[in-house]
Amino acid sequence: MANVVVTGGCGFVGSHLVDSLVRRGDNVVVFDSQDRPGDQTGDEANVRYVTGDIRDADQLARVITPGVDTVYHLAALVGVDQYLKRPLDVIDVNFSGTRAVLDLAVRADAKVVFSSTSEVFGKNPDVPWTEDADRLLGSTTADRWSYATSKALSEHLTFAFMRQHGLNASIIRYFNLYGPRQRPAFLVSRSVHRALRGIAPVVYDQGRQTRSFTYVEDAIDATVTIGASTDSLGECFNVGSSDEVSIRAAVELVIELTGLDIDFDNTATRAHFGDAYQDLDRRVPDTTKMSTRLGWKSTVDLRDGITRFVDWARANPWWLEQPDSAPK
Template identity: 65%
Template sequence: MAKVIVTGGRGFLGSHLVEHLTATGDEVITFDTDRHTDHPSPEGDRFVSGDVREKEQLAKVITDGVDTVYHLAAVVGVDNYLGRPLDVIDVNVVGTRNVLELAGEVGAKVVFASTSEVYGKNPDVPWREDAERVLGPTTADRWGYASSKALAEHYVFAFMRQYGVRASIIRYFNLYGPRQRPAFLVSRSLHRALRGIAPVVYDQGKQTRSFTYIEDAVQATALVGRSSVADGECFNIGGSEEISIRSVIELIIESTGLEADIADLDTGVSFGSAYQDLNRRVPDASKARSLLGWSATTPLQEGIERTTEWARSSPWWLARPDRAPE
């Protein structure tokens, strides 16, 4: 049994990871703010309220005897990129440095949750872990998230090389599944469809993505945390199927039985110049397959159907506000 800390453990990915780790026998301490009040508290974990930007608060949980810190705390989502850009940057940069410093002091391994956003708009897909980063202007808040996550990755590699901290980096590609707040493509579209409201696409929905069901992502995260072969490595964690955004919403309409047309909006009108969209986002996940034996196994249609079934039985989730702009 390992003693582990999960920062951001009451968020979407974090709550699922905490459930998995406690179920498999780890002693889990969840560290998060009090913002996430509707995610479950898995039996066996211990919750500590705090902010990763405050090192003295983190120091209460990252102590001697901790084996692994899963650092998932982040401010995510387009609504937050535009509405809380400073929080987005500070949580990623300041919070990650605090985690690394404290983990180094007690000899704990760090698993840092990064994002496919770090690749920016590199047109050469699928992206390998060593692919070039191609970003837009600093006037677009969308790139603040990508840049802050990339700087946090630089911190991780720097602490590994300069101080010998054990760490791994995971770049997730378009996670979805039960409990995700309705501000992302699958969750928001499903949230709308189940309330009889037409889902939205931007710019005809021709953009393509690869999606990863939450259970697959959790399995990969636990593997990285428990495997010494993952130390010092960065992994793309994502599905291999590339699909257009419009096609994803059509699957959601089929799953929910909605009788309504898709609402087609313009990105520039809805978000302004502070946001830029990407045409394609596709991972090369062969490294995770070869080193960890992991690959995404949940087909998108199955994942959407499972999420739809969960959502139908979760009135508290359907009552949540739809945050994304139109």
């Protein structure tokens, strides 16, 4: 049994992590600015929810205290809709929040597992990306890169705390996660959400771009593995599936697995977002490091993952009632 804090523990990934840690028997404190998902249940004897702003060190100090073993820092603003509408908030929450977490973790002598993103690699065309691959981003005039930059700078901050203050920490770069509870603002979640409501999913720019989609349970297994391992200290790990799939193929699979007589809209283009958005042709991780050092690899393929997601969505009408929050 460990004493852990999960920031962003009411979000998509965080809520699944909390469920996993509670099942393991850990004492969990969740720090978040939002309510927990409609289908999340937990043993109230070993999970406590605290509402607060990740940027407020005084509020955060109520939960990151001496005696905490590990802080899983997942609180962030993420999604195209967020960085197109709220780029300043994206930068502030992601960077300032991380700084507050790291400061308090040093004082509490707690390990930090920081959730970063594949976005930090930007437009590097040399895939699959290893953890030390070069970063290639677009102009700072494009809000598209505010999220990637805020997460990359937070990685720099985490490494700096390790080196200057002796912080025990690990960094995870998630690759295109999907699954139950995800906001309908991302490719798979929005496509499932639309298809089950009889609305044609959208494929931008013909769907030629490719991604490596990772089911959330695989990501949680990797996160818990990293959090429990001393071999992960001081390291950054790619966490994702190695299967490269076109966006068009992923949406076609959603339509097939929902079993509905529906097509998809392939006339949409990202061009109407203007210069604030830039797309990526490919995004594929090299997960050799996770495999060789920690014995982890993705096990849920896209067909199985989408099947589970669709089954869950049908059983949770509260999620289908959420608004489609992808940018129009």
